[in-house]
Amino acid sequence: MKQETKEYQYDWILWTIIENASVTHDGSVKEYESLLTLIPHFREALDEIIRQGEAGICLMKLMARYLKRCLTAHDEGRKVAFTTFCFSTPVLYAFDVVPIVVEAMTVLGTFIFKRGTGEFLDYCSEVGFTETSCSSQRGALGAYLAGLGVRPDFIVCDSPGICDTNANSYAFASAYLDIPFFQLNHPPTLADERARRYHQADFRCLVSFLEEQTKKTLDIDRLREVLEEVRKQDELICELTEFQRLTPSPVPNIFNLFLYSGTFLMSGTSDFTELLELMLERVRENAARGVAGSRSGGERVRGFFSYIDHYTTDLRFWRWLESREIAHLGCILSSFWQEDAIYAAGRTEAAYAVRTDSVDAMIDSLAAQMSRMPMVKSIRGPYDAPHMWLDDTMLFTRLLKADFVAYIGTMGCRNTWGMVKLLARDLERRGIPTLILYADAFDDRIQSWEAVTDRIGEFLHLRGLTSGEPGLVSSG
């Protein structure tokens, strides 16, 4: 690793950048525009977020607060846990544990730094982690393993049986750093009695682990408070998803990123509720005006991303979609399976409900929520089994009226690369144009961003999904 890369702590520098970026809009528009010229590498990303108005500004402030909490946790007497994006955080907040969501830290580095997280990815390999492991963890993990971040007190993950590559990253970090490790693991089925019993027993074991690590017993009132917040958030998320069904979709593409980042980092906190309310306000305005969420207000084609998004520098993925007036209808990361979600109608066994009437009800609710997190729900069993990847992709595509499906993952994703060709074949047979991108969402060195856009563009062209120049279809 270059000396210059080791000059600053990874998490500290992210916080500094985001903290400063979050106040750029506190002054006048003229001041903001002048400040933008001074931002070297992620000017466009910042502007894309701030342009979303109050919701964008709120996201920046929320991220700044989250990062500061990670940095100051130990000083304030809190424990810090490494965890994964698909681990539902409310239980950690109930214990006043600060979660460092490794994939989110990778995403931040990827879209903010000029060279992304390349050097940290490579550092991971140098200390023994395979270079074929998932880049979503390796990006930030490299920095933490190099000592360039807060040292976590323990690790909790819930990916064994879902994505072993993900679980392996956390097991590796635990062995490397010699810190305690807890895994929730999942049976290959979702909605049957055996799976439910397993989830509940496993979750109780997690609670015991957290009690042991924090030296605290679970604070029932605090847990209820957190869950009440989750319930509010669920209602707001369900309403947002319903808006995505409209044509044009009034939901700005980047709100998908807002939605899942907020959920992964701050589910159960009032900060996130505020963000959702502001997002919804903007979406309602767009819907009332009958315009799409894009910059131009137009929508030419609607896409569903069957797995994850592309996190290349400066949020180019979202900006490129906008420039082509391609509506982003979500991805596997933005479906959470609340019982009131529009996609859960008629599928209540696949959804979860938040109940707060007793301690057991609360713990069971958390267990059910955890087992329905993105990826955890739909990648646990055979892709073509009930409630799994094919079912979900078909459902979202139909419900959201998507014109095409695209797959983007990472080179480390054994689980989806093991079946994505089958998924694509099944979708095509059902008349849904489907594109597999051989890119890595976190590492531009695998396939350049230019190659990715060329491939999506050519695919849309060949499948007759777009014509003419972008920007012509505008109703706003």
Place this chain on the structure above:
Amino acid sequence: MIDTFRTMARTLNNPFVEKWKGSGGKVIGFPCTYLPEEIIHAAGMLPFRFRGVGTTSLSVGDTYFGPVICSFPKCILQLAGEGRYEFLDGAVIVPGCDSMRRLDECWRKAGEDYQGSLPGYFHYFGVPHKVTDYSISWFEEETVIFKESLEQYFDLTITDDAVAEAIGLYNGIRRLLCRMDRLRTGDTVLLSGSDALAVLVAGSAMPRGSYRELLEGTLDSLEREARDISEGRKRLMLVGSVNDDVGFMDVIEDSGGLIVADTLCFGFRSYADLVDESDEPLKALTRRYLQHSYCPRMFGYYKDRLQVLRRRIREARVDGVILQNIRFCDLHGSENGIFERDLEAEGVPCMRIEREYGPLVETGRLKMRIDAFMERLG
């Protein structure tokens, strides 16, 4: 006798299977040491562990699997697509890792395109990734479901007595394999690593009763001859991803090494623990199979595995450790990285190597790396 084992290890189908099939016996394939194969034996059928031996192309494997997937399940699928697993009456998929569990869908879909490539009985057998009271209970239920599915599909009954008898037979084989282990780990080494692998592989591909007899005769003969083959050779231990390729072992041993110990799944892991014969058969069986956490698929047990390695290194007086993984096997590959760090710190020379499963197209590269390691060992 070793030649018989070596021939069996180098081929997929073998005379024992042909004879078994000829007398109307059924064969059930499975991929992993986490399946309690005694259940299959108790059903009167032949458990056959999948291998990709003899693969010369991945045209079928690459059609269904994506590009960044371990070549082991791809080779199995390739052979299935080519009709070379036509002797199977059934197959059980076990989630040893992500690549292996996707063999379920890839094989089922290939079965739609390559007529006859999918066995009539096809079953997915779940395995938890941790050892707790509730995971053992779940695993026991899964084993009962597996047993019942065999009973239903093949219209037979698997009695507790038959399971207990199978446990007795398998424990007997495990004791013999531990005896074989001692012929390798002692001061005098009577059996090469590649020969030992041949013996172990053959044991996963033939009726276990015949295997026990053949194995016992071989061990008697080796002990009688007492021919030490360790003179002037470095004592090595092989660790990591699945290996059923005696050719790979030969490459290592032809370079002046002698593999005296391993922690592989076609190896030590398959015989290291006995099933408790005093307990209720199904309970005892499931405990033995889930509780041995030698594979990194059991997340969070690194220190236990390191202890096993240390013990094996000490017992076999190992000069160096080869930590190998098949490309895209992140579980073994990453753990090998930490093993290397920790063992080197204790003064145990280690070498990490990444390879492909299947035909040894990279013999030259492997040989060069191993030669360099031998030089280091002096």
